[in-house]
Amino acid sequence: MHCEAIVDLATSLPMRDVSAELETHLRQCVACAETIALLRAAALPPVSAEETSSLRTATEKTLEEILPPRRSNAGHQRFGGYALAASLGAVVASGLWAKNSLRPPASSSLSQVTCSAAASVDLFDPTGLYEVPWLPRTDSDDL
Amino acid sequence: MNRLNSPALYLLHGHKGVAPAPRSESDTDLAASFLRGDREAFATLARRHQLLLYRTLRRFTQNNDDARDLTQRVFQRALEAAPRSFPRLVSTGQENAVRAWFLRIAINLAKNHVRDASRWRTTDLERVSPILASVERLQRDLEAAQMRSTVRRAIGDLTPRQREVFLLRVDGELPFAEIGASLGMSESNAKAQFHHAVKRLKEAVHKIAANEGRHAL
Numbered sequence: 001m002h003c004e005a006i007v008d009l010a011t012s013l014p015m016r017d018v019s020a021e022l023e024t025h026l027r028q029c030v031a032c033a034e035t036i037a038l039l040r041a042a043a044l045p046p047v048s049a050e051e052t053s054s055l056r057t058a059t060e061k062t063l064e065e066i067l068p069p070r071r072s073n074a075g076h077q078r079f080g081g082y083a084l085a086a087s088l089g090a091v092v093a094s095g096l097w098a099k100n101s102l103r104p105p106a107s108s109s110l111s112q113v114t115c116s117a118a119a120s121v122d123l124f125d126p127t128g129l130y131e132v133p134w135l136p137r138t139d140s141d142d143l
Numbered sequence: 144m145n146r147l148n149s150p151a152l153y154l155l156h157g158h159k160g161v162a163p164a165p166r167s168e169s170d171t172d173l174a175a176s177f178l179r180g181d182r183e184a185f186a187t188l189a190r191r192h193q194l195l196l197y198r199t200l201r202r203f204t205q206n207n208d209d210a211r212d213l214t215q216r217v218f219q220r221a222l223e224a225a226p227r228s229f230p231r232l233v234s235t236g237q238e239n240a241v242r243a244w245f246l247r248i249a250i251n252l253a254k255n256h257v258r259d260a261s262r263w264r265t266t267d268l269e270r271v272s273p274i275l276a277s278v279e280r281l282q283r284d285l286e287a288a289q290m291r292s293t294v295r296r297a298i299g300d301l302t303p304r305q306r307e308v309f310l311l312r313v314d315g316e317l318p319f320a321e322i323g324a325s326l327g328m329s330e331s332n333a334k335a336q337f338h339h340a341v342k343r344l345k346e347a348v349h350k351i352a353a354n355e356g357r358h359a360l
Contacts, residue, residue: 038344041287041294043313044201047194055211059193062215063186066222 003032165190170241174229185225189218192242196249199315203253205260213256217249224248243324246315250307250325290348297347305340308333 026033047055166187168176176184196217201210221244232240298306304326311322323333 034345035341037290038294038341038348039313041290042298042309042344044198047198047201051197051207051211052194054207055193055197055214056190058211058215059189059218062218063189066219067182067186 003029169238171233171236171238174225174241175233177225178229178233185222188241188245189221192245193218195242195315196245199246199249199311200253202310202314203257209256213252214249216252217245220248220252221245237324239321239324243321246311246317246325247327254303293348293351294344297344297351300347301340301343304328305336305343308336309340309344312337 026036166173166184168184168187170188170191173184173188177188193214197210197214200213200217201207204210204213228244229241232244298309301309307326308322311317311325312319315322317325319333319337320330322337323330326333328336
């Protein structure tokens with residue numbers, strides 16, 4: 001095993017146990033032994049179980065905040081969409097109905113109705129009611 | 144319907160601190176699922192890489208809490224960037240592309256964090272091994288702690304590129320190809336940077352040790 005291979009092999013495993021072959025080489029090669037010692041000194045201690053637990057809890061909380069769960073599934077959303085469309089349709093329909101019911105009849109039909117009503121009145125019917133605008137003048141009015 | 148999007152499973156798994164069962168798809172498959180509207184796929188990616196990101200970020204922060212918070216900021220930043228970046232990552236077809244992308248975000252955030260704090264952590268005595276029973280072991284441990292302190296100070300004196308490569312190798316335990324992908328350089332360049340870093344570290348440690356009048360390595 002040569003020095004470059006040692007470094008390549010060992011640098012990725014600085015905190016772990018070295019193989020017997022590597023151990024033998026390290027006893028003979030001062031440069032490699034220094035490299036391994038350096039890398040072991042440089043490495044941070046392994047992440048503790050408490051750190052891992054705390055990290056996982058924090059991550060779940062963050063994910064809940066940035067990826068809020070969907071409150072309803074696709075069926076609910078579709079139903080909501082239909083309900084909204086139906087409501088809008090009802091509002092439009094009721095508006096049109098109200099507009100039509102308040103509109104006065106067309107002038108042609110009104111005149112026809114008036115004429116036909118007028119034609120049915122018997123001006124000579126003694127029982128008919130006639131409007132009298134005011135009473136006829138009398139002599140006493142001039143006094 | 145995706146089973147993880149089911150409301151029933153959210154009731155089971157959605158409360159704080161409990162992750163759903165892990166999914167077995169590859170990173171790029173999950174990225175593609177996210178682009179199709181499966182937001183839980185992003186959560187799976189975050190859970191999958193959280194420890195690697197945390198291990199890498201520990202080096203750039205003063206304490207574990209900062210590293211944990213910085214990891215969460217990586218997820219926030221990644222989610223914002225995912226709709227733009229995932230199509231490119233998926234199209235490359237490289238399995239480690241998503242992980243390298245997460246690492247790039249983490250390193251950029253870490254560099255900002257260090258710059259904002261205007262300091263580089265030079266000592267790490269709070270992470271030194273626990274108190275030892277015997278005086279002999281205590282002596283040995285103190286020497287080891289001094290060595291760690293010396294080496295970590297020397298890491299701070301590396302060039303930024305050398306430092307990033309070195310830390311991704313030592314803390315992230317990543318292969319050189321992936322380090323190169325994360326930092327936007329070739330595998331051979333990453334390897335060369337690493338060897339230069341080791342050489343410079345050895346020289347720096349010898350120098351510091353000589354100034355302090357003790358044995359180097």
